[in-house]
Each structure stands twice: as C-alpha cells, then as structure tokens.
Amino acid sequence: MDTSLIAAGAISLSRDLRSALRKARDLGIKGVEIDARSGLDPEQISQTGIRQIRKWLGDEGLSVSAVAFRTRGSYSDPDRLEGRIAATKAAMKLAHDLGASTVLNHIGDIPPESSGRQWQLLMDVLSDLGAWGQRVGGRLCAEVGRAAPADILRVIESLPEGSLACDIVTGALVVYDHSPIEAVGMLARHIGYVHVTDAVTGAFRGRGRAVILGTGQVDLVGVLASLEEHGYHEWIGLEPVDDHDAREELAAAISFLHAL
Numbered sequence: 001m002d003t004s005l006i007a008a009g010a011i012s013l014s015r016d017l018r019s020a021l022r023k024a025r026d027l028g029i030k031g032v033e034i035d036a037r038s039g040l041d042p043e044q045i046s047q048t049g050i051r052q053i054r055k056w057l058g059d060e061g062l063s064v065s066a067v068a069f070r071t072r073g074s075y076s077d078p079d080r081l082e083g084r085i086a087a088t089k090a091a092m093k094l095a096h097d098l099g100a101s102t103v104l105n106h107i108g109d110i111p112p113e114s115s116g117r118q119w120q121l122l123m124d125v126l127s128d129l130g131a132w133g134q135r136v137g138g139r140l141c142a143e144v145g146r147a148a149p150a151d152i153l154r155v156i157e158s159l160p161e162g163s164l165a166c167d168i169v170t171g172a173l174v175v176y177d178h179s180p181i182e183a184v185g186m187l188a189r190h191i192g193y194v195h196v197t198d199a200v201t202g203a204f205r206g207r208g209r210a211v212i213l214g215t216g217q218v219d220l221v222g223v224l225a226s227l228e229e230h231g232y233h234e235w236i237g238l239e240p241v242d243d244h245d246a247r248e249e250l251a252a253a254i255s256f257l258h259a260l
C-alpha cells in the first residue's frame with residue numbers, strides 16, 4: 001500500500017506539535033491529523049501561528065490530512081448548540097488554512113425523521129455547516145461506526161448536495177455490529193475519510209474493544225479492496241490503541257499495511 005496516503009494523529013505522537021511532525025516524518029508517512037480540541041484552538045490561533053505550522057509541515061514534507069474537532073455534544077442537542085456551531089465553523093476554516101479540506105467529528109445520536117423538531121434541528125444545523133464549508137473550503141465528515149451506515153446515509157441524502165461527507169471507522173463499525181465492507185459499498189459516493197482500525201466484538205453491541213491492527217475481526221484486505229473498487233484514493237488514517245507505545249504501534253501498522 002502506498003504510504004503517501006497514510007496519516008496519523010499528531011497528538012498520538014506528541015503533545016508538542018513540532019515534535020509530533022518530526023516523528024511522523026520519521027515514520028515515513030505524509031499526512032497528519034491535527035486535533036483542534038487539544039492545544040490548538042481554532043478560534044484563537046493567529047495567521048502568524050498558521051504560517052508557522054505550515055512552515056513546519058513543509059520542513060518535514062508533511063500535509064494536514066484532516067482537522068479533528070470531536071465535540072462533546074451532538075448537533076441535534078440544543079444545549080450550548082450555538083457555541084458548538086461557531087467552534088465547528090472555526091475548525092472548518094482552520095482546516096482550509098492548514099491546507100486540508102476535511103473536519104472530523106461525530107454528529108451524535110440521529111433521531112428518526114418522525115421526531116419532528118429534533119430531526120429538523122439536525123437538518124438545519126448540518127445544512128448551515130455545509131454551506132459554511134463550501135464557502136471556506138473545509139467539509140465536515142461524520143464518523144460512521146457508532147452511528148449506523150444507513151442512518152448516516154439517511155442524513156446525507158436529506159441535506160443539500162455536498163453538505164456532509166462521512167468518515168468510515170472500520171473498528172468502530174465492528175464494535176457496533178456493522179460490516180465495514182458493506183458500509184463502504186453503501187456510502188461509497190460520500191466517503192471523505194477512512195480510519196483503518198481493528199477491533200473485536202463483545203457480548204453485546206457496543207461492548208467490543210479496539211485492538212492492534214491485524215489482530216482483530218476487521219477484514220482489512222476486504223475493506224481495502226472495496227475502497228479500491230469504489231474509487232477511494234484519499235487518506236487512510238491510523239489510530240494507535242495504546243498512546244504510551246503509539247510510535248511503535250503505528251510503525252508496526254504501517255509495515256502491516258505494506259504487506260497487504
């Protein structure tokens with residue numbers, strides 16, 4: 001597999017961004033995910049700060065694959081929603097400023113359309129974020145895993161075209177009793193990012209756990225083949241299970257993907 005398409009979260013390598021970028025370069029990957037909730041506030045970083053980060057990226061031969069901005073609340077929860085929307089918009093602008101086009105987040109529990117007000121609130125918020133993303137060049141990608149593929153598809157198809165993409169998280173799909181391969185097929189036209197992770201199921205839906213890549217129940221060969229079949233040739237994100245050994249685990253994961 002071409003490692004130029006592999007990315008990892010900078011924060012998993014070091015909480016110091018400069019150090020994280022050096023470690024990413026040493027791993028031989030070309031992409032990093034920037035976490036906008038831990039140490040890099042999109043509403044406070046200056047243009048000078050952005051230029052400095054872009055210089056560091058250029059020095060290490062790296063690109064920002066995505067900005068992660070995982071909110072605590074959902075976009076259908078009215079509690080503190082205005083602040084959540086404003087912060088998400090700032091993250092979308094930051095992604096564009098850093099040379100990326102993708103912001104990663106969940107959208108929270110997805111209500112049935114029959115719920116009326118709650119469903120309409122979700123549609124209004126995501127439509128607003130979609131329009132903002134098209135204006136600034138940073139698109140929101142909804143995590144698919146805990147959220148069922150069919151529910152994410154229902155949301156995407158109810159929004160104006162181009163408002164929302166999705167982030168396929170293979171390990172989370174297994175934990176929540178969904179097929180990653182089927183999810184790729186169902187959402188192929190809307191995939192904006194992919195996290196190749198591994199997991200094992202538990203006794204009940206949602207009770208499984210993440211495991212080191214290649215040691216779980218995700219059919220990784222099948223997933224990568226399905227992505228290829230459906231024309232996905234964008235970033236593949238990796239996530240270590242153990243942050244204490246993240247660098248070694250990521251190196252092993254890269255070698256594993258090389259061998260597939």
